Amino acid sequence: MGLAWLYSTTLLAAAPLSLTQVADGVYVHHGAYQEISALNAGDIANIGFIVGHNCVAVIDTGGSLEVGQALRAAIKATTATPICYVINTHVHPDHIFGNAAFVQDHPKFVGHVRLPAAMAARGEYYLRSLSDTLHRPVPQDWLIPPSVVVAKRLTLDLGGRDLLLIAQPTAHTDNDLTVFDVNTDTLWLSDLLFVKRVPALDGSLRGWIDLLRRLQSQRVARVVPGHGPPSVVWPQAGDAELRYLLVLRDETRAIISRGGTMEQAIAQVGRDEQRRWLLFDQYNTRNVTAAYAELEWE
Amino acid sequence: MRVKSKRWLWITGVVCAFGMSGWVHAAPEASAVWSALRTQLFGERPIHEGGQDIVALDAPERAADAAIVPLTIQDRLAGRGTARWIKKLYLVIDDNPAPLAATFEFGKTAGRADIATRVRINAYTFVRAVAETDDGQLYMASKYIKASGGCSAPASSDARAAQAHVGEMRLQLRDPEAPLGRSHQVQLRIRHPNASGLQMNQLTRLYVPADFVKEVSVHYGDQLIWRAQTGISISENPSFRFFFVPHSAGELKAQVLDSKGGRYSSTIRVR
Numbered sequence: 001m002g003l004a005w006l007y008s009t010t011l012l013a014a015a016p017l018s019l020t021q022v023a024d025g026v027y028v029h030h031g032a033y034q035e036i037s038a039l040n041a042g043d044i045a046n047i048g049f050i051v052g053h054n055c056v057a058v059i060d061t062g063g064s065l066e067v068g069q070a071l072r073a074a075i076k077a078t079t080a081t082p083i084c085y086v087i088n089t090h091v092h093p094d095h096i097f098g099n100a101a102f103v104q105d106h107p108k109f110v111g112h113v114r115l116p117a118a119m120a121a122r123g124e125y126y127l128r129s130l131s132d133t134l135h136r137p138v139p140q141d142w143l144i145p146p147s148v149v150v151a152k153r154l155t156l157d158l159g160g161r162d163l164l165l166i167a168q169p170t171a172h173t174d175n176d177l178t179v180f181d182v183n184t185d186t187l188w189l190s191d192l193l194f195v196k197r198v199p200a201l202d203g204s205l206r207g208w209i210d211l212l213r214r215l216q217s218q219r220v221a222r223v224v225p226g227h228g229p230p231s232v233v234w235p236q237a238g239d240a241e242l243r244y245l246l247v248l249r250d251e252t253r254a255i256i257s258r259g260g261t262m263e264q265a266i267a268q269v270g271r272d273e274q275r276r277w278l279l280f281d282q283y284n285t286r287n288v289t290a291a292y293a294e295l296e297w298e
Numbered sequence: 299m300r301v302k303s304k305r306w307l308w309i310t311g312v313v314c315a316f317g318m319s320g321w322v323h324a325a326p327e328a329s330a331v332w333s334a335l336r337t338q339l340f341g342e343r344p345i346h347e348g349g350q351d352i353v354a355l356d357a358p359e360r361a362a363d364a365a366i367v368p369l370t371i372q373d374r375l376a377g378r379g380t381a382r383w384i385k386k387l388y389l390v391i392d393d394n395p396a397p398l399a400a401t402f403e404f405g406k407t408a409g410r411a412d413i414a415t416r417v418r419i420n421a422y423t424f425v426r427a428v429a430e431t432d433d434g435q436l437y438m439a440s441k442y443i444k445a446s447g448g449c450s451a452p453a454s455s456d457a458r459a460a461q462a463h464v465g466e467m468r469l470q471l472r473d474p475e476a477p478l479g480r481s482h483q484v485q486l487r488i489r490h491p492n493a494s495g496l497q498m499n500q501l502t503r504l505y506v507p508a509d510f511v512k513e514v515s516v517h518y519g520d521q522l523i524w525r526a527q528t529g530i531s532i533s534e535n536p537s538f539r540f541f542f543v544p545h546s547a548g549e550l551k552a553q554v555l556d557s558k559g560g561r562y563s564s565t566i567r568v569r
Contacts, residue, residue, distance in 0.1 A: 120499045120502070121452035121453070121497070121499060122452050124450065124498045125447055125450060125451055125452060128447070129447065258472075259470065259471075259472030259473070259483060259485060261368065261370070261414050261539055262366075262416065262537075263358075263368045266358075266362075266368070285358075285362035286362035289362055289363045289366050289368075290454075293366060293454065293534075293535065296487060296535075296537070297468075297487070297489065297535070
């Protein structure tokens with residue numbers, strides 16, 4: 001139903017996703033700076049893969065089966081190495097709903113130890129929401145939880161290539177997982193880092209600020225953000241996001257401490273940041289709502 | 299044939315796109331749920347609509363988070379020097395599973411029947427504030443709000459913490475130095491998951507059991523400020539901003555009863 005859906009499936013079925021090789025064997029597809037829609041079929045996040053001698057590890061799979069299929073086609077056009085792992089960096093729809101495209105490879109699906117619970121709690125809601133957005137029923141089997149979970153750290157050996165997976169404390173969500181490629185010193189932060197597109201707060205504002213500061217003290221060759229250019233310089237690329245999160249925190253705290261309501265916070269917080277971010281109006285209100293609900297109990 | 303089917307889909311797509319917005323222009327009285335609920339609550343009593351000079355409803359047209367929709371019911375009658383006052387407010391969300399979201403009964407000590415809170419909105423719907431004045435007249439303000447999934451949306455990441463701290467309350471005066479005899483603004487916060495019973499765990503296919511605040515009452519000394527019957531349409535960590543007029547130093551006390559029989563209270567000294 002809907003012409004747009006027909007177009008998007010036709011186009012995506014034909015074309016593998018475009019890729020940028022940000023470092024030797026590290027490939028990133030740049031997601032559009034948009035909200036999920038029938039036109040983009042959920043291709044709105046940075047997703048990709050890393051190639052070792054024996055194994056490919058996929059990192060996030062996009063917002064629909066079709067995006068996952070297009071990513072898989074891109075992988076197959078790049079290498080014949082089998083896909084052993086599909087890593088989901090967190091629970092958001094634009095990162096997990098292409099998982100079903102990889103079932104045929106019999107990979108291990110990997111995620112944060114809290115990812116299964118997050119999928120369980122939100123799955124129903126996400127499936128219905130996605131069905132509405134894509135104008136077609138989205139089947140239950142698009143929701144594939146991890147069989148391997150990371151409680152603290154896990155190393156995946158891709159054959160001459162180690163990936164270090166770290167389960168982070170609650171920040172952007174309560175199930176953020178980062179991937180570090182030892183060979184190229186590449187840190188895949190996924191949605192712990194937003195560049196150009198406004199961050200989306202869905203975990204803990206204070207936790208995210210603490211974690212971002214710790215991450216910025218790490219020296220790495222490059223970082224892959226969940227939304228933004230495929231590869232960014234670190235730690236500078238995190239400065240804008242840190243500034244925005246501090247504005248959220250400090251301005252919301254000020255309103256709470258003078259007895260202001262949530263509506264007042266929504267109207268006032270972050271105004272100066274508006275011109276600096278794409279999709280600001282679509283997300284800032286939600287961010288302020290979440291910030292207020294968190295900070296009012298300080 | 300391919301061209302034909304594409305055209306059909308295009309037309310259908312267009313109709314679907316306009317179908318939703320076309321609904322917005324339906325009159326507030328038209329909802330079947332409201333018709334039934336209105337009769338149940340008020341019988342045949344007339345309700346003055348568009349009564350902006352008695353009661354107003356401030357709410358966003360489109361909710362950023364359907365599980366936390368802030369709204370304010372404003373008392374426009376108070377402070378106009380008449381003897382009439384609003385003694386009761388009804389908050390209705392037509393298309394929620396439990397449409398009667400809350401009722402508030404006010405004592406004279408409130409000074410104004412003005413409540414700000416946060417609600418869950420489950421589908422695009424009319425939200426209505428019905429005010430009943432002391433002489434039994436009814437006035438309604440309504441607003442159409444675009445949001446969906448608020449009642450079945452999963453609990454926030456804070457839910458674990460909410461569970462550990464269930465029943466903790468904060469009563470805060472906006473201005474503790476405000477003089478006696480004047481209106482004081484107060485924020486009441488209750489730590490509580492306010493689980494709707496409609497949040498499903500996908501893996502177990504079981505629903506998270508309902509566990510919500512049922513009754514709230516606020517007194518100043520032995521004077522009632524307000525008492526409310528509430529339910530699952532109120533957001534996680536229920537929050538209420540209200541007013542009262544203290545004429546002497548005293549104790550402000552809030553009491554809460556939840557659906558599991560849990561009782562909680564909090565008091566603060568005023569002056």
